[in-house]
Amino acid sequence: MHDLVVIGGGGAGLTSALTAKKLNRDANILVISKDDLSYSPCSLPFVLSGEILSFDIIGHDLKGICEGSHINCVIDEAVEINLGEKKVSTRREGDFPFKSLVIATGGRARKLDVDGSNLKGIYTLQDIEDGKRILEKAIESEKVVVVGGGAVGVETAAALRKRGLDVSIVEKCDHLFGHCFDKSYSDIINKTLEDDGITVLNGKSTDGFNGRRWVDSVNVGGEDIPADFVVVGIGLIPNGELAEKAGIKTFKGAVQVDGWMQTSVDGVYAAGDCVFTRSLVTGQPTFSQLGTSAVRQGKIAGSNAAGCYVAMEGVLNSMVLKLFDMEIGRTGLTESDARDMDIPFISGKIKTTTKPQYFPGAEDVYIKLVFKKINRQIIGAQIVGGGEGVADKIDLCAYAIQNHSTIEDLMKLKYCYTPPLAPINNAIVDAAENAYRKMARLEEVRRRKF
Amino acid sequence: MHDLVVIGGGGAGLTSALTAKKLNRDANILVISKDDLSYSPCSLPFVLSGEILSFDIIGHDLKGICEGSHINCVIDEAVEINLGEKKVSTRREGDFPFKSLVIATGGRARKLDVDGSNLKGIYTLQDIEDGKRILEKAIESEKVVVVGGGAVGVETAAALRKRGLDVSIVEKCDHLFGHCFDKSYSDIINKTLEDDGITVLNGKSTDGFNGRRWVDSVNVGGEDIPADFVVVGIGLIPNGELAEKAGIKTFKGAVQVDGWMQTSVDGVYAAGDCVFTRSLVTGQPTFSQLGTSAVRQGKIAGSNAAGCYVAMEGVLNSMVLKLFDMEIGRTGLTESDARDMDIPFISGKIKTTTKPQYFPGAEDVYIKLVFKKINRQIIGAQIVGGGEGVADKIDLCAYAIQNHSTIEDLMKLKYCYTPPLAPINNAIVDAAENAYRKMARLEEVRRRKF
Numbered sequence: 048m049h050d051l052v053v054i055g056g057g058g059a060g061l062t063s064a065l066t067a068k069k070l071n072r073d074a075n076i077l078v079i080s081k082d083d084l085s086y087s088p089c090s091l092p093f094v095l096s097g098e099i100l101s102f103d104i105i106g107h108d109l110k111g112i113c114e115g116s117h118i119n120c121v122i123d124e125a126v127e128i129n130l131g132e133k134k135v136s137t138r139r140e141g142d143f144p145f146k147s148l149v150i151a152t153g154g155r156a157r158k159l160d161v162d163g164s165n166l167k168g169i170y171t172l173q174d175i176e177d178g179k180r181i182l183e184k185a186i187e188s189e190k191v192v193v194v195g196g197g198a199v200g201v202e203t204a205a206a207l208r209k210r211g212l213d214v215s216i217v218e219k220c221d222h223l224f225g226h227c228f229d230k231s232y233s234d235i236i237n238k239t240l241e242d243d244g245i246t247v248l249n250g251k252s253t254d255g256f257n258g259r260r261w262v263d264s265v266n267v268g269g270e271d272i273p274a275d276f277v278v279v280g281i282g283l284i285p286n287g288e289l290a291e292k293a294g295i296k297t298f299k300g301a302v303q304v305d306g307w308m309q310t311s312v313d314g315v316y317a318a319g320d321c322v323f324t325r326s327l328v329t330g331q332p333t334f335s336q337l338g339t340s341a342v343r344q345g346k347i348a349g350s351n352a353a354g355c356y357v358a359m360e361g362v363l364n365s366m367v368l369k370l371f372d373m374e375i376g377r378t379g380l381t382e383s384d385a386r387d388m389d390i391p392f393i394s395g396k397i398k399t400t401t402k403p404q405y406f407p408g409a410e411d412v413y414i415k416l417v418f419k420k421i422n423r424q425i426i427g428a429q430i431v432g433g434g435e436g437v438a439d440k441i442d443l444c445a446y447a448i449q450n451h452s453t454i455e456d457l458m459k460l461k462y463c464y465t466p467p468l469a470p471i472n473n474a475i476v477d478a479a480e481n482a483y484r485k486m487a488r489l490e491e492v493r494r495r496k497f
Numbered sequence: 498m499h500d501l502v503v504i505g506g507g508g509a510g511l512t513s514a515l516t517a518k519k520l521n522r523d524a525n526i527l528v529i530s531k532d533d534l535s536y537s538p539c540s541l542p543f544v545l546s547g548e549i550l551s552f553d554i555i556g557h558d559l560k561g562i563c564e565g566s567h568i569n570c571v572i573d574e575a576v577e578i579n580l581g582e583k584k585v586s587t588r589r590e591g592d593f594p595f596k597s598l599v600i601a602t603g604g605r606a607r608k609l610d611v612d613g614s615n616l617k618g619i620y621t622l623q624d625i626e627d628g629k630r631i632l633e634k635a636i637e638s639e640k641v642v643v644v645g646g647g648a649v650g651v652e653t654a655a656a657l658r659k660r661g662l663d664v665s666i667v668e669k670c671d672h673l674f675g676h677c678f679d680k681s682y683s684d685i686i687n688k689t690l691e692d693d694g695i696t697v698l699n700g701k702s703t704d705g706f707n708g709r710r711w712v713d714s715v716n717v718g719g720e721d722i723p724a725d726f727v728v729v730g731i732g733l734i735p736n737g738e739l740a741e742k743a744g745i746k747t748f749k750g751a752v753q754v755d756g757w758m759q760t761s762v763d764g765v766y767a768a769g770d771c772v773f774t775r776s777l778v779t780g781q782p783t784f785s786q787l788g789t790s791a792v793r794q795g796k797i798a799g800s801n802a803a804g805c806y807v808a809m810e811g812v813l814n815s816m817v818l819k820l821f822d823m824e825i826g827r828t829g830l831t832e833s834d835a836r837d838m839d840i841p842f843i844s845g846k847i848k849t850t851t852k853p854q855y856f857p858g859a860e861d862v863y864i865k866l867v868f869k870k871i872n873r874q875i876i877g878a879q880i881v882g883g884g885e886g887v888a889d890k891i892d893l894c895a896y897a898i899q900n901h902s903t904i905e906d907l908m909k910l911k912y913c914y915t916p917p918l919a920p921i922n923n924a925i926v927d928a929a930e931n932a933y934r935k936m937a938r939l940e941e942v943r944r945r946k947f
Contacts, residue, residue, distance in 0.1 A: 439889030463815035
């Protein structure tokens with residue numbers, strides 16, 4: 048009998064086990080994982096690009112990590128959760144009774160259901176095995192079509208471009224990164240990708256794959272684009288089946304959890320790509336299939352499973368990517384999100400540089416902060432530009448959203464400065480001041496009205 | 498008659514003029530400046546190092562900037578403020594009556610008063626002329642002694658070391674960066690400087706300079722250290738004399754201001770290196786001779802001079818430096834500050850990496866967050882390590898201090914992540930969790946007591 052059984056050894060599962068153990072050194076904890084390696088799937092594109100030399104470097108032995116923390120580990124597939132008898136059955140190793148349970152079964156790459164989708168040479172990128180297959184094929188190929196203009200698609204496209212391949216991205220929306228970036232910011236990203244030699248086809252549907260045994264071209268809106276292979280990156284399907292079969296409530300295939308990451312069953316928690324979560328800004332249910340959300344949810348599920356009371360405050364889907372020499376980041380709501388939700392907003396937008404303009408290596412940066420008009424609170428941020436500091440600036444904006452900060456609060460930021468690292472005028476302060484002046488003008492117009 | 502006269506065209510002065518103009522397009526504003534160039538003195542070391550190719554690049558024509566914003570500009574020295582007649586007299590151009598006045602007279606480099614301090618070859622680094630003299634001398638020299646282990650001293654030392662000189666730093670305290678960093682963090686910086694070939698002499702007094710006409714050695718604690726020239730960086734003296742002569746209240750030579758940056762005289766404001774300001778954490782008077790503080794104070798003085806009501810919330814002395822490949826940053830109070838002020842504290846400390854360890858180029862980073870024990874609120878942060886993101890992480894910590902954030906607040910940070918830019922576990926969250934566990938252990942010990 049284990050105090051806690053965790054199904055899944057990924058970011059959410061392993062974190063929940065480690066957190067529970069830290070909080071209760073005497074707890075008897077078991078992790079059940081199909082995969083014997085622990086790694087961040089976000090690192091896969093960088094092996095494809097050659098920046099990381101081998102898949103061996105990114106993976107760590109899961110059993111070793113667990114042993115180091117005095118956690119038991121079984122490499123096997125969980126096939127049934129029996130809530131009556133409080134046990135998990137696995138394919139080979141038998142049954143494991145539990146007092147508390149954390150379900151962290153993750154998700155699987157969504158496939159495209161069109162003509163020819165069973166041809167060879169059509170890949171998704173989710174685990175190391177996928178990565179190895181793609182890399183093997185990429186080395187002998189010239190042309191690749193990537194279907195999907197989200198993070199996985201664009202990172203994979205950039206990686207294969209770095210390998211020297213002829214790369215096209217097909218995105219069905221009118222701009223890359225759908226709801227993550229507003230079109231104007233997405234257009235800046237688009238241009239950089241094209242400058243680096245990637246063909247971007249926005250607003251195009253992928254209607255089918257052609258070829259005999261192997262794919263040799265992709266039907267994009269009626270036109271055939273030659274491809275030696277294809278990578279499809281169109282999102283994740285939550286692995287909610289195991290929970291659903293056991294009678295745990297699910298929604299759209301994902302495990303439903305409350306603010307404590309507890310499922311509909313007492314003492315059974317869930318975390319990571321298999322759950323629905325809530326937006327910190329709107330309180331609405333949302334998917335957040337990010338490694339950072341998995342880690343945070345894992346900490347909360349593990350803490351609560353170990354007897355603490357920690358609430359999940361919701362997600363902002365803070366995200367950062369490095370694409371060639373560009374860094375792009377975002378958090379919270381875009382202008383387009385706000386418009387869709389009928390939230391009156393005002394944005395502060397500026398173009399600045401990563402360092403003072405006179406300093407060698409200074410690059411352009413575009414920053415946009417979105418504020419609610421009604422209370423001047425920040426609800427979102429987007430930053431795109433030449434590298435350096437985008438990740439940490441996004442973190443600051445996310446923290447400001449969490450703290451219900453107003454335009455005026457951000458104008459007071461006590462930032463630091465040195466010419467090799469930052470300009471004397473801080474980008475976030477400047478963007479907040481831009482919004483402030485817009486608000487002031489609005490108020491002036493209103494005063495004139497009455 | 499000008500609506501607003503600003504004495505000083507540096508960071509504080511120019512910012513206050515530009516801010517007042519933005520708020521009131523019709524205002525008639527005059528800047529009186531001794532220097533006809535506008536530049537950031539923080540950029541001077543990077544011309545010495547050769548990173549910036551020439552002093553011509555960093556300076557901009559002050560008159561041109563003012564004209565572009567429809568502000569009048571006189572290049573002359575203000576010699577008297579007449580408060581009765583509300584006018585400023587200059588050396589050559591005559592008198593300038595004002596409605597409001599901003600005093601932004603800056604500071605001057607403190608000199609060392611020891612034997613031989615009148616010898617040639619002993620420099621301070623405050624303006625472009627100083628920089629030119631040092632650079633000219635550096636090109637024909639081999640050995641330099643830098644007196645003072647604060648920001649100016651250490652940056653100058655690093656710059657001259659990059660030029661290939663044999664560099665020694667003499668610091669009278671037992672560690673570099675006195676109150677800016679705790680000794681343990683200062684020791685890490687110290688080691689990097691020594692690894693890069695700089696000799697650091699801590700806890701040593703500079704007792705005199707030897708030589709006939711030109712300095713040829715420095716007497717450091719009884720020992721003579723050969724030097725072709727010397728740079729002294731031991732702080733700034735506020736230029737408060739002009740205000741004092743006019744009857745405006747000063748303290749320790751600096752202009753006293755209230756929370757609106759107004760001096761003891763109605764309608765007369767002051768900003769920048771010439772004023773005393775207050776600490777945001779302790780509320781105590783403090784110097785903050787930083788470019789960022791000058792800009793913020795200039796914005797506030799300019800706003801209030803133009804008829805707005807904006808309060809100066811105090812300073813945190815957020816600072817960042819790039820020294821060789823290392824970035825060092827700090828904000829708020831150190832542990833040593835807290836100890837001196839009898840503030841019970843608990844620190845969260847971790848060592849992490851700039852990216853995941855498997856990613857090429859990952860470098861060590863040390864981060865320390867200082868929290869008040871009584872309410873778990875953050876009061877300070879220090880970060881030292883291999884480059885990337887230190888400036889923006891310090892900004893986030895500063896923002897957390899401004900927002901009275903607790904350990905638990907920081908643990909919830911909705912950070913972003915991508916392998917080329919950041920590890921999956923955020924440094925600030927990890928350091929907060931470290932403090933959390935220490936607090937939990939403390940509470941456990943207390944529970945056991947009763």
